[in-house]
Amino acid sequence: MRQVQFIGSAIYRGSVYGPRHPLSIQRVPAVTDLCRALGWLPPGRYRTSPRAKPEALTRFHTQTYVAALRRAEAEQAVSDAVRDRHNLGTLSNPVFAEMFRRPATAVGGGLLAAELVARGGAVYNPGGGTHHGMPDRAEGFCFLNEPVLTILRLLEMGLDRVAYVDIDAHHGDGVEAAFHGSARVRVISVHEARRWPFTGALDDTAGGAAINLPVPRGFNDTEFEAALDGVILPAVAGFAPDAIYLQCGADALAEDPLSRLALSNNAHRLAVRALRPLAPRLIVSGGGGYNPWSVARCWAGVWAELAGFAIPEVLPDPARAVLGALRWSRRGGPAPALLTTLADPPRPGPLRDELRAAIRQLAGRLA
Numbered sequence: 001m002r003q004v005q006f007i008g009s010a011i012y013r014g015s016v017y018g019p020r021h022p023l024s025i026q027r028v029p030a031v032t033d034l035c036r037a038l039g040w041l042p043p044g045r046y047r048t049s050p051r052a053k054p055e056a057l058t059r060f061h062t063q064t065y066v067a068a069l070r071r072a073e074a075e076q077a078v079s080d081a082v083r084d085r086h087n088l089g090t091l092s093n094p095v096f097a098e099m100f101r102r103p104a105t106a107v108g109g110g111l112l113a114a115e116l117v118a119r120g121g122a123v124y125n126p127g128g129g130t131h132h133g134m135p136d137r138a139e140g141f142c143f144l145n146e147p148v149l150t151i152l153r154l155l156e157m158g159l160d161r162v163a164y165v166d167i168d169a170h171h172g173d174g175v176e177a178a179f180h181g182s183a184r185v186r187v188i189s190v191h192e193a194r195r196w197p198f199t200g201a202l203d204d205t206a207g208g209a210a211i212n213l214p215v216p217r218g219f220n221d222t223e224f225e226a227a228l229d230g231v232i233l234p235a236v237a238g239f240a241p242d243a244i245y246l247q248c249g250a251d252a253l254a255e256d257p258l259s260r261l262a263l264s265n266n267a268h269r270l271a272v273r274a275l276r277p278l279a280p281r282l283i284v285s286g287g288g289g290y291n292p293w294s295v296a297r298c299w300a301g302v303w304a305e306l307a308g309f310a311i312p313e314v315l316p317d318p319a320r321a322v323l324g325a326l327r328w329s330r331r332g333g334p335a336p337a338l339l340t341t342l343a344d345p346p347r348p349g350p351l352r353d354e355l356r357a358a359i360r361q362l363a364g365r366l367a
Contacts, residue, residue, distance in 0.1 A: 002121035004307045006041060007109040008032045009049040012127055015098045021091075022258060022290040023141055024329055028127045030296035030322065031286075031303070037318035038300070040309045047116070049109035049127065051101060052149070056111065060148045060178060065136045069143060073100040086137050093138035103144040106130060110150030110285070117243065117281040118157060122306055126299050129247045129287030131172035132197065139174065140197060147245060148178040150283060151185060154243050160184060163241035163279065165232055166191070167271055168249025168287040169259035171200030171212070175247075181207030186239045190215060190227050192252070192259050202358055211235050211362055217260040219252070220349030224267040228274060230359040234366050236278050244279045246271060248302055249287025254347060255294040255338070257330065264344035265298040269305040276306075292326040293338040301342055311342050 012028035035041045057066050068086050072078045076097070078089035089095045106127040113123040131147050132140030151162050164179075166172040166189040176199070179185040186209060189200050193214035200212040213231050215223065236244060248268050252261040276282055284302060289295035304311050315323070323339045337344075 002119065003044065004122045004124065005047050005116050006035070006045055006303060007047050007049050007112060007123060007125040007127070009105050009109070009127065011098060011102050011105045015096070015102050017096050017141065018094050019329060021094060025290065025292040025295070026326065027286065027289060027292065027295050030292060030326055031126050031299040033322045034296050034300045034319055035303050037322050038309070038316070040303060040307060045307065047112065049105050049125070050112060052104045052107040052111055057104065057107065057144060057149065059152050060135055060145055062136045069100045073098070088138055092141055093143060099143060103130060103146070107144050107146045107149050110146045110283070111153050113283045114150055114153040114157065117283060120280040122276065122282040122284070124284045124303055124306055126286040128285035129168070129249060131166060131168065131247055131287060132170070132174045134174055134177065140170065142174065145174045145178065147172070147175050147247060147285065151179070151245055155184060159242040161186070161239055161241045162243045162245060163236045163239050164188065164245045164247070165236065165271070165275065166247040166249070167252060167268065168247055169251040169256065169261055170195060170249070170288055171197060172247060173197045173199045176200070176206045176210050179206070179209050182209045185209060186211070186235065186241070188232055188235050189213070190232065192217065192219070192261055195259065202361065211365070213358060213362060215261070215355060216352065218349070219261040219263065221264055221267055221346050222348045222351055223355050224263055225270070226351050226355070226359055228271060231362045232271070233274055233278070234363065236275060238366055241279045243281035243283065244275050246275055246282065246284045247287045248272070248284055248299070250289030250295045250298040251287070253291070253294045253298060255291045256289065258288065258290050262347055262349070264347040265294070265301050266344060266346055268298055269301050272302055272305045292328050293323055293334045296323060296326065297338065297342050313341070315340055315342060
């Protein structure tokens with residue numbers, strides 16, 4: 001089996017959207033440092049992400065938008081017209097120092113991941129997963145849509161079918177819109193109901209390309225397993241994809257401030273474990289996640305699952321030091337377990353009737 005690769009970059013280190021933005025935290029540097037502290041990134045496993053060239057971005061984004069994004073970074077300002085047309089320089093999508101180079105590097109990581117899995121295998125690109133970006137606009141902290149561009153590259157390489165699975169707390173509206181009506185891409189999303197961007201309803205099929213499972217507040221590990229077994233796995237297996245792209249956003253965890261879901265990080269590792277045998281190629285990305293400790297622990301655990309490393313019950317001192325050095329503008333420090341462990345305790349709960357009925361409805365559609 002080909003060795004699993006981890007893609008990262010120095011561009012993420014110190015780069016933030018602003019001191020009050022949810023992405024004021026360090027995420028990719030934290031997971032990279034945590035994996036290194038645990039001895040999980042030996043030589044040969046780590047690849048430095050290239051930066052995607054502007055012409056590669058126009059496979060999905062308009063030339064006008066890419067030019068506006070580059071100009072906004074260079075000038076560190078936008079006009080009212082650019083703000084209105086491209087949604088740049090807003091509270092959600094602010095002007096900051098690396099506002100073009102950082103997302104272009106995330107896309108470069110996705111394109112590299114596609115090349116690395118050409119003959120099979122698995123690749124992890126935690127800086128990717130920016131699933132809200134639209135062709136001519138930034139949306140939801142996403143300036144460029146890395147999943148779309150990565151999937152398009154996989155199709156250009158000659159793959160017939162790609163399954164996109166999204167377990168972020170927020171619906172991947174940009175990906176669904178990009179592949180509306182496609183027979184070659186199946187878009188499967190499990191996300192919090194009645195949360196921004198307020199898309200991805202149960203009966204939304206995107207012209208036959210999408211399967212959406214909106215879930216209620218308090219969505220727990222028991223319910224995640226039911227969704228995985230009843231919807232995600234049958235939808236992927238029935239599609240028989242040549243590759244799977246798993247968007248592994250960490251904002252569905254109980255500690256996250258931008259959702260009201262209650263998963264443990266065991267759910268993310270379970271998804272990786274269950275999906276891995278269903279296609280010869282697997283690309284896993286990051287996504288949402290706005291608590292620095294829960295994100296670092298979750299995504300490091302995803303890498304452990306992908307690369308075959310055992311998670312210790314108690315973290316060694318170097319790993320604790322990485323978590324202890326993280327900072328967050330919100331008041332209050334983390335619970336002690338977030339500094340000393342990697343795997344959460346399970347968070348089981350009831351399988352509620354409304355979710356059971358939704359799973360049954362989608363299962364009937366897949367039959």
